[in-house]
Every structure is written in structure tokens, then in C-alpha cells.
Amino acid sequence: MPTLKGRTERRAARRAGETGKRVEYLAFGLAGETYAVQIAHVAEILRPPPFTLVPRASETVLGVISVRGKLVTVIDLRRRFRLPPAAIDRKSRILLADAGTGEQIGLLVDDVQQVWRLASEEIEPANVLGGEQAPHIAGIGRPTASDGAMLILLELRPVLESP
Amino acid sequence: MAEGGGRGDAGDKARDEFLSEAQELVDGLGRDLLTLDEGLKAGRVDPELINDVFRGVHTLKGLSGLFGATRMAGLSHELEDVLDDLRLGRIDVTPTVLDLLFQAVSLYARLLTAQSSDAPEPEREVEQLLLAVGQLSQRRGGGGGGVVAQYELDPGLLGVLTEYEEHRLRANIQQGLALFRIRARFSLATIDSSLDELKAQARPLGEIVTYLPTGSGANVDTIELEILMASRASLSALQAAIVGPDISIEDVARRIGPSARPAHAAPVAGAASAGASFAGPGMVAPSATPRHASGPARPSQEPTAGAKTPSIAVTPNPPAAASLRGPAPNRELSLRSASQTVRVDIRKLDRLMTVVGELAIVKTAIAKLTDRVRRRGAEPRELSIELGRLNRTFERHLAQMQSGILEVRMVPLGQAFDKLARIVRQISREHDKDVNLVVTGADTELDKLIVEELSDPLMHMIRNAIDHGIEARDERLSVGKPPIGTIALNAFQKGNHVVIEVEDDGRGMDHGALVAAAVRRGIVSPEEAQELTESEMLALVFMPGFTTKEVATDLSGRGVGLDVAKTNISKLGGVVDITSDVGIGTKMTITLPITLAIIHVLLVEIGAHLFAVPLASVEEAIVLDEGKVRTVESRDVLTVRGTSLPICRLARLFGLPASHRDGHGPFVVIARVGARRLGFVVDELVGQQDIVIKPLGKSLKGVRGFAGATELGDQRIALVIDVAALIEEVLLPGEVRFLAAAEDSGRRNGTLEASRRAGRT
Numbered sequence: 060m061p062t063l064k065g066r067t068e069r070r071a072a073r074r075a076g077e078t079g080k081r082v083e084y085l086a087f088g089l090a091g092e093t094y095a096v097q098i099a100h101v102a103e104i105l106r107p108p109p110f111t112l113v114p115r116a117s118e119t120v121l122g123v124i125s126v127r128g129k130l131v132t133v134i135d136l137r138r139r140f141r142l143p144p145a146a147i148d149r150k151s152r153i154l155l156a157d158a159g160t161g162e163q164i165g166l167l168v169d170d171v172q173q174v175w176r177l178a179s180e181e182i183e184p185a186n187v188l189g190g191e192q193a194p195h196i197a198g199i200g201r202p203t204a205s206d207g208a209m210l211i212l213l214e215l216r217p218v219l220e221s222p
Numbered sequence: 223m224a225e226g227g228g229r230g231d232a233g234d235k236a237r238d239e240f241l242s243e244a245q246e247l248v249d250g251l252g253r254d255l256l257t258l259d260e261g262l263k264a265g266r267v268d269p270e271l272i273n274d275v276f277r278g279v280h281t282l283k284g285l286s287g288l289f290g291a292t293r294m295a296g297l298s299h300e301l302e303d304v305l306d307d308l309r310l311g312r313i314d315v316t317p318t319v320l321d322l323l324f325q326a327v328s329l330y331a332r333l334l335t336a337q338s339s340d341a342p343e344p345e346r347e348v349e350q351l352l353l354a355v356g357q358l359s360q361r362r363g364g365g366g367g368g369v370v371a372q373y374e375l376d377p378g379l380l381g382v383l384t385e386y387e388e389h390r391l392r393a394n395i396q397q398g399l400a401l402f403r404i405r406a407r408f409s410l411a412t413i414d415s416s417l418d419e420l421k422a423q424a425r426p427l428g429e430i431v432t433y434l435p436t437g438s439g440a441n442v443d444t445i446e447l448e449i450l451m452a453s454r455a456s457l458s459a460l461q462a463a464i465v466g467p468d469i470s471i472e473d474v475a476r477r478i479g480p481s482a483r484p485a486h487a488a489p490v491a492g493a494a495s496a497g498a499s500f501a502g503p504g505m506v507a508p509s510a511t512p513r514h515a516s517g518p519a520r521p522s523q524e525p526t527a528g529a530k531t532p533s534i535a536v537t538p539n540p541p542a543a544a545s546l547r548g549p550a551p552n553r554e555l556s557l558r559s560a561s562q563t564v565r566v567d568i569r570k571l572d573r574l575m576t577v578v579g580e581l582a583i584v585k586t587a588i589a590k591l592t593d594r595v596r597r598r599g600a601e602p603r604e605l606s607i608e609l610g611r612l613n614r615t616f617e618r619h620l621a622q623m624q625s626g627i628l629e630v631r632m633v634p635l636g637q638a639f640d641k642l643a644r645i646v647r648q649i650s651r652e653h654d655k656d657v658n659l660v661v662t663g664a665d666t667e668l669d670k671l672i673v674e675e676l677s678d679p680l681m682h683m684i685r686n687a688i689d690h691g692i693e694a695r696d697e698r699l700s701v702g703k704p705p706i707g708t709i710a711l712n713a714f715q716k717g718n719h720v721v722i723e724v725e726d727d728g729r730g731m732d733h734g735a736l737v738a739a740a741v742r743r744g745i746v747s748p749e750e751a752q753e754l755t756e757s758e759m760l761a762l763v764f765m766p767g768f769t770t771k772e773v774a775t776d777l778s779g780r781g782v783g784l785d786v787a788k789t790n791i792s793k794l795g796g797v798v799d800i801t802s803d804v805g806i807g808t809k810m811t812i813t814l815p816i817t818l819a820i821i822h823v824l825l826v827e828i829g830a831h832l833f834a835v836p837l838a839s840v841e842e843a844i845v846l847d848e849g850k851v852r853t854v855e856s857r858d859v860l861t862v863r864g865t866s867l868p869i870c871r872l873a874r875l876f877g878l879p880a881s882h883r884d885g886h887g888p889f890v891v892i893a894r895v896g897a898r899r900l901g902f903v904v905d906e907l908v909g910q911q912d913i914v915i916k917p918l919g920k921s922l923k924g925v926r927g928f929a930g931a932t933e934l935g936d937q938r939i940a941l942v943i944d945v946a947a948l949i950e951e952v953l954l955p956g957e958v959r960f961l962a963a964a965e966d967s968g969r970r971n972g973t974l975e976a977s978r979r980a981g982r983t
Contacts, residue, residue, distance in 0.1 A: 111931065111941065112831055113928070114876035114878060115925050115926065116922055116925045117924075123918065123931055123941075124939070125933050125939055128579050128580055128933070129576070129916070130916050130939070132918070132919040162919045162921060163919075164919065219921070
């Protein structure tokens with residue numbers, strides 16, 4: 060029975076994974092795809108407040124917002140990844156990200172989905188997509204606990220350092 | 223990072239503390255050395271100062287050892303030896319020795335920079351310095367040992383003197399001070415405070431060399447000390463000054479005998495002999511320091527400099543004769559105390575500022591609520607009165623808090639000037655030019671952040687003045703100038719700004735030569751050069767890559783420096799103006815805002831977006847009459863009260879759609895920074911407000927024209943316009959073109975994109 064076998068294997072993998080190191084990822088949606096970033100790099104999830112436009116800034120910069128008295132630059136991840144634009148709606152969220160660049164930056168995403176705990180064997184290197192990948196793609200997450208979910212794992216530093 | 227697990231936040235914090243503490247120590251060393259240098263020029267050496275330097279280096283050694291800064295620890299170790307020799311009189315304080323110590327201070331600074339920024343350590347320089355220091359310690363000689371023998375001192379006492387005490391005893395005798403023996407009985411319970419009291423009484427009159435328990439006349443509760451004191455005062459004066467129930471003072475008798483009185487140790491009081499006799503025979507050794515041959519000329523120069531300037535940062539000591547009265551002259555006049563009292567982490571202050579910002583937001587909200595309640599009619603009248611009162615109280619407290627915090631952030635400019643005095647000494651000696659730095663207004667206060675950021679630009683300007691401005695000695699004499707050049711560093715407050723002038727009495731700048739050099743370096747084309755005004759010609763020195771020198775020297779001429787200085791000053795919201803007369807000198811004038819934190823702004827609307835213009839640089843706002851706009855060389859110019867005013871349409875510059883309403887036309891906000899004026903065309907004037915300016919994040923640092931942003935109380939944010947930067951960008955297009963090429967080129971498309979983007983926000 061292939062399903063039984065699959066389930067046993069998955070359970071075994073999970074058990075093995077629990078003893079090994081697991082990293083928590085926060086999954087979010089962007090133009091129909093699911094992306095994920097290490098949750099350690101996300102300080103906060105916000106509903107988008109009104110933005111203030113910054114003339115002459117790069118086109119990926121949506122504007123600045125105030126988070127408890129601190130100004131935060133917000134990047135539209137759709138624009139950053141050259142995806143088709145979309146209006147901000149009820150489900151839109153801003154991830155307050157800090158990947159050690161010394162600055163918190165807001166990332167506008169379509170919606171926030173869930174947290175995945177991934178073992179290293181659940182992560183495929185970026186080159187499975189073939190050839191050269193953008194430096195911000197860290198790999199592909201395939202959580203065994205889900206049925207066929209595919210997460211595009213993001214390396215935040217390149218995203219934050221050149222908005 | 224695998225093995226770096228232990229160096230988390232705590233490690234970083236400790237390292238930050240190490241760096242800041244070490245930096246403070248190094249700054250202190252520099253100050254002490256300068257005072258020492260000034261004293262030496264006037265012919266006296268303050269032993270306490272040498273002790274301070276020794277202690278500073280010793281502490282640095284401990285600190286750097288603790289934090290694994292091995293090169294720094296090694297350097298400190300060697301220096302400690304030399305300083306020990308110096309304070310014990312085994313080697314003499316000479317300009318050459320001071321040179322080495324000054325070098326050490328700048329090496330410390332570089333080592334610290336290397337620690338904090340991964341820059342390479344100045345390995346070779348440290349090696350060289352260590353070598354020179356090593357040679358120094360080998361040349362040590364003893365200083366006048368025999369003089370002590372002329373006094374009737376108990377051999378038992380002499381036997382227990384430390385080497386330092388022995389040295390001080392010798393030095394005091396050589397300076398012609400007489401010795402006194404004080405016997406004092408103290409109660410064991412209060413000996414600490416009583417002894418301090420006695421020391422305080424004795425201090426103005428001389429130096430306490432040592433004190434020892436006598437072992438006699440003591441009972442269980444008391445102890446008798448024999449105190450050996452050197453003083454210039456008479457016995458009766460001492461007896462009058464040092465009083466107490468159980469104190470007796472007597473002369474230490476002098477032995478009469480031919481062998482006991484070396485001729486050179488004649489007790490002559492006076493400024494002229496004091497310097498030479500302190501350090502013992504052979505101290506004034508011109509052969510060892512040929513370059514300092516000009517030294518003796520300096521003391522005579524100093525009184526004039528002192529008379530001109532009410533506050534001289536670099537020569538805090540009174541004239542030589544005054545300091546002979548006590549071992550510790552008025553060193554407290556130096557800027558040290560000021561810098562030590564403002565040891566507040568700037569990040570803490572920033573957090574405080576954030577709190578104040580929040581308070582300001584609440585204040586605005588209350589004001590609005592009051593307004594609304596009042597308008598609804600008489601019913602909630604009481605409430606409105608109450609709220610109004612609340613608002614007034616709140617406003618008052620807020621104002622107090624703001625000014626209090628601003629005060630904490632303010633530090634005297636002297637903190638930056640101190641470092642400059644060191645630079646002047648170093649550069650002028652290296653360059654064999656005599657330069658006198660005259661400082662006025664060192665007590666002018668500026669925001670700490672500005673003061674910190676200012677030292678480098680000022681250093682570049684002063685280097686430039688020494689290298690290009692001040693002529694060589696012979697040249698100066700031949701044109702009838704005093705052989706010693708003067709660089710004046712003047713600071714004063716002018717309204718909401720602080721003005722700093724760097725003025726030299728050198729050869730001035732030749733407009734023609736500047737233009738020729740700029741054309742040669744391809745900074746301007748020959749055609750452009752034809753069109754330059756005089757002030758534009760002078761401004762060429764601030765262009766990247768500009769230099770008139772064909773060969774770069776160590777000091778300047780590499781074409782970097784002044785442009786960096788200018789850029790840094792612009793970042794602080796300041797401007798630099800330059801005037802120069804050939805043969806007379808050059809003056810650079812920096813105009814800076816006093817603080818970056820709280821500012822009074824004019825809120826304006828441009829293309830339905832709110833922006834804030836700092837009122838400090840706004841002259842007035844007028845209604846724009848489009849009919850009066852003329853176009854001169856593709857620049858819009860307005861005539862306001864008979865003078866022409868270039869105008870800049872901000873909506874166009876920012877790529878926003880203009881949105882002014884019917885009824886009243888757009889407005890012109892006339893801004894001035896330094897000597898330059900520009901009218902900003904805006905759609906609407908909204909009002910004035912006090913705001914807390916916050917920096918935009920690092921990710922937006924490439925965006926020019928904004929000094930930061932502020933919250934307006936109703937969740938809205940307004941960008942604060944950087945008036946100085948925009949004036950420069952608009953009025954000096956050539957310069958910006960040059961800068962833009964050096965920076966990220968993609969940014970220049972920003973204006974177009976901004977309009978495309980406006981739809982989504």
C-alpha cells in the first residue's frame with residue numbers, strides 16, 4: 060500500500076527531524092505563490108497603516124510608516140520581485156523584518172499564512188529550480204507534514220540591502 | 223559565526239563600552255599632552271600632568287589587555303615605561319619626546335578605529351614608534367642626585383622614599399623651594415578626613431613630598447605623622463595657613479658645607495630658570511631637536527595671542543610665573559570637565575526624544591479635542607475649560623522637558639576644537655611651518671551629534687589652510703607678515719544657527735589659478751569656466767577631485783578633503799561659504815543649525831502631500847504671481863522687492879501632480895541658507911508646528927532633499943525638506959551632476975517613478 064508506506068515514512072522523517080535541528084519559517088502569499096522567511100527575522104506583523112510617499116526613492120519603496128514613534132521604510136515585495144501589482148486589501152500585511160542590517164524594514168505581502176517548522180531534509184537548494192537563481196532565493200521548502208505545499212524560502216539580506 | 227556563539231549582544235555591548243571608554247582616555251591623553259606642550263613652550267612642566275598621562279596609559283593598557291587588543295596593549299606597555307621614566311625624571315620632557323607621545327595618541331585613535339571597523343591596524347607605524355620609544359628609554363640619564371644632601375634629612379626617612387617621591391624631592395630643591403617638616407597628630411578615627419583637610423590647606427603653598435608615621439608620641443587612639451613639604455612660602459606663612467590643634471611646622475635645616483651646594487642648584491626663584499632647572503642639567507638640548515630651534519621664539523609670541531582672545535582652548539594655563547606657586551595650576555580651565563559631564567549614550571537620548579515625540583502627539587490630539595468640544599456649543603463648556611487648562615499645563619511641562627533634553631544633548635564645540643589643536647601642532651611641525659591656532663567661542667554649544675560629525679570637516683579645512691594657505695617662514699617675512707602664521711577658529715551663535723569660521727592669514731586663493739586647475743582636471747570645461755562668477759570660482763575647491771597641487775603631499779593635494787568636508791556639513795544641514803583675498807588670507811564660514819532634534823516648521827502641501835520646511839531657514843512666504851515669473855537661462859526667476867529670486871517648483875522636482883485650489887494661487891516659500899536664497903513653490907500653506915525630526919532609515923539614504931520626517935499627531939507623517947541640500951541642488955546644478963554620477967545611478971529615475979506610484983498610496 061503506497062499511502063501507508065508514505066505515511067510511515069513521513070512519520071519517521073518527522074521523528075528524525077524532531078531530534079535534529081528545525082528552523083521556523085513564516086509563510087506568506089505573494090501573487091498566488093507561497094513564500095517564507097525565517098521567523099527569527101520577523102519582529103512583528105502589522106496591518107498596513109497609511110503610507111507617506113517618499114518622492115525620489117526607488118520604485119520598490121512604498122513609503123514610510125510610523126511604528127510606535129519610529130519611522131520604517133516599507134518595501135512592496137510584489138514590486139521588488141517584479142510581480143504584477145495589486146491593491147492593498149483586508150488581508151494585506153506588513154512584515155517588520157530585521158535581518159541584521161541594522162534597520163527594520165517593512166515588507167508588504169498579500170497575506171500571512173502560517174508558521175512551518177522545517178528540518179534540513181525538507182529544504183531543497185535553490186538550484187533545483189535550475190541554473191542561476193536570484194540571490195534572495197535561499198531554497199525550496201517542502202514540509203512533509205503538508206500535502207504538496209511548496210514554499211519559496213527567502214534570504215532577507217539581499218532583499219533588504221538593495222530595496 | 224560558528225565559533226562566535228559567545229559573542230552575542232552582551233559581547234558587543236562590552237566591546238562598545240571598551241571602545242567608548244578607551245576613546246575617552248585617548249582624548250584625555252591628547253588634551254594633557256597639549257597642555258604639557260604649552261607649558262613646555264613657556265618653560266615649565268607640571269608633574270601632575272605627566273602623572274595623569276601615565277595613569278591614562280596605564281588604564282588603557284589594562285583595558286586593551288582585557289579585550290584582547292594586543293597591539294594596543296603592547297604599545298601601552300612600552301609607553302608606560304617611558305612615562306614612568308619621565309615622571310621619575312630619568313628622562314627629560316623635550317619636544318621630541320612629546321612628538322612621540324602625540325604620535326602615540328594618533329596611533330591609539332587608529333587602533334581604536336581598526337577595532338570598531340575591521341580596518342587594518344597600523345602595524346608598521348606602531349613598530350616604528352616602539353622602536354623610537356625604545357631608543358628614548360636607553361638615552362635616559364639621572365637628574366641632579368646630589369642636591370638632596372644639602373638638607374638635614376633623616377637618612378631613615380630618605381631610605382623609605384619611593385623613587386617618585388625622591389624625584390619630586392630633588393626637583394623641588396632644584397627649583398629653589400625650601401623644605402619644611404610638619405608634625406601633625408591625628409585621631410585614628412578621623413585621620414582620613416583630617417589628613418585631606420591638611421593637604422587641602424597645604425596645596426596652594428607647595429607640594430607635600432611624603433608623609434610617614436613618626437612612631438613617637440602616639441597613644442592608642444592617635445598617630446603622629448611627619449610630613450615633608452616643599453614650598454616657596456616662608457615658615458610664618460605656612461604656620462598661618464596650616465592650622466590645627468596638633469600641628470607644628472619647622473624648617474628643615476640646610477647643611478653648610480662646600481660639597482653640599484652645587485652651583486647650579488642655587489635657589490633662584492623666577493620663571494626663566496624654573497623650566498630648565500626642573501628637569502635637571504642638560505634638559506635644554508637643542509642639538510637633539512634641531513627643528514624646535516624656533517621654540518624659544520614662541521613664548522614671546524604667546525602673550526599677544528592670549529591678549530587677543532578671551533577664551534583660548536589650547537592654552538588654558540595662566541602665564542608661567544603664576545603656576546610656580548602650586549604644583550597644580552588651573553588645569554581645570556581646560557575643557558576636560560565639560561566633556562566628562564556629558565557622558566550619556568546618545569541612543570538613550572534618542573529614546574528619550576522618542577518619548578517626547580509621543581508626548582507632542584498627545585498634546586496635539588488634546589488641542590484638537592478641546593477645539594471640537596468648544597465648537598459643539600455651551601453644554602460641555604466646563605469640560606472644554608478643563609481640557610484647555612490641561613492642555614496649557616501639559617504644554618508647559620512638555621516645553622520644559624524638551625529644553626531639558628536639548629540641554630543634555632548640547633556640548634561645547636571645544637570638544638571638537640581640542641582635537642584640532644593637536645592636528646595643528648602635528649601638521650605644522652611636520653610641515654616646518656609655524657602656526658598659531660587662535661580659538662574663540664570654544665564654549666559655544668551645539669548638538670553632540672553635530673559636534674562629533676564636525677571634527678573631520680574642520681580638520682580637512684585646517685589641513686588645507688596649513689598646506690595651501692600659510693606660506694613658508696621666509697616667504698612670509700619677505701611680504702612683511704609675521705613669521706608665525708595664524709589660523710583663527712571662531713565660533714559664535716547667530717540666531718538659530720551656529721557659525722564657525724576657519725580663517726588663515728596665508729596667501730589667499732587666486733581665482734585664475736583655481737579655474738585653470740579645475741579645467742586641467744576636467745572638473746569644468748573651458749566654456750563653463752568662462753561663465754563662472756567669483757564665488758563660483760572659489761566654490762571649485764569643494765569639487766571632488768579638485769587640487770591645485772601637481773604633486774600630492776602627505777597632508778593634502780590628493781584632491782580629497784574639502785569636498786568630503788562640504789558633503790559632511792551638508793548632511794548636518796549646514797552650508798560652507800568661502801571668501802578669499804590674495805595675499806591676505808582665506809576664510810571658510812560654516813553655518814549650522816544648533817540642534818537636529820526639535821525644530822519649528824512650516825507645513826506645506828505639495829501635490830496633496832504634506833511636507834515640512836524648517837522655519838529657521840524660511841524668510842517669508844508670498845503668493846505666487848505667475849505673471850511676474852521670468853525665465854533666465856531656463857531658470858524661473860521672480861522679482862521680489864527689487865531683487866531677483868530664483869524659484870523651484872517642488873511639485874515638479876518631486877514628480878507630484880500640482881494640486882492648488884481655485885481662489886488662491888500657489889505660494890512661494892522664500893528660504894535662505896548662508897548667502898543663498900531660493901523660493902520654493904508649494905500648493906498650500908498649512909500652518910506652523912514644533913516637530914521632532916526623525917531620521918529616515920538607512921535604506922533611504924540615497925534619497926536627496928529630505929532631512930528626515932515627522933509625525934503630525936493624526937497618524938500622518940510629513941517629510942522634512944532639507945533646505946540646504948535642495949538649494950544646492952537647484953542653484954549649483956554642476957555640482958549635483960558630479961555627485962549624482964558617483965552615486966547609485968538608478969536613483970535618478972526616482973522622480974518619474976514617484977508619479978507612477980502615487981496611485982497606490
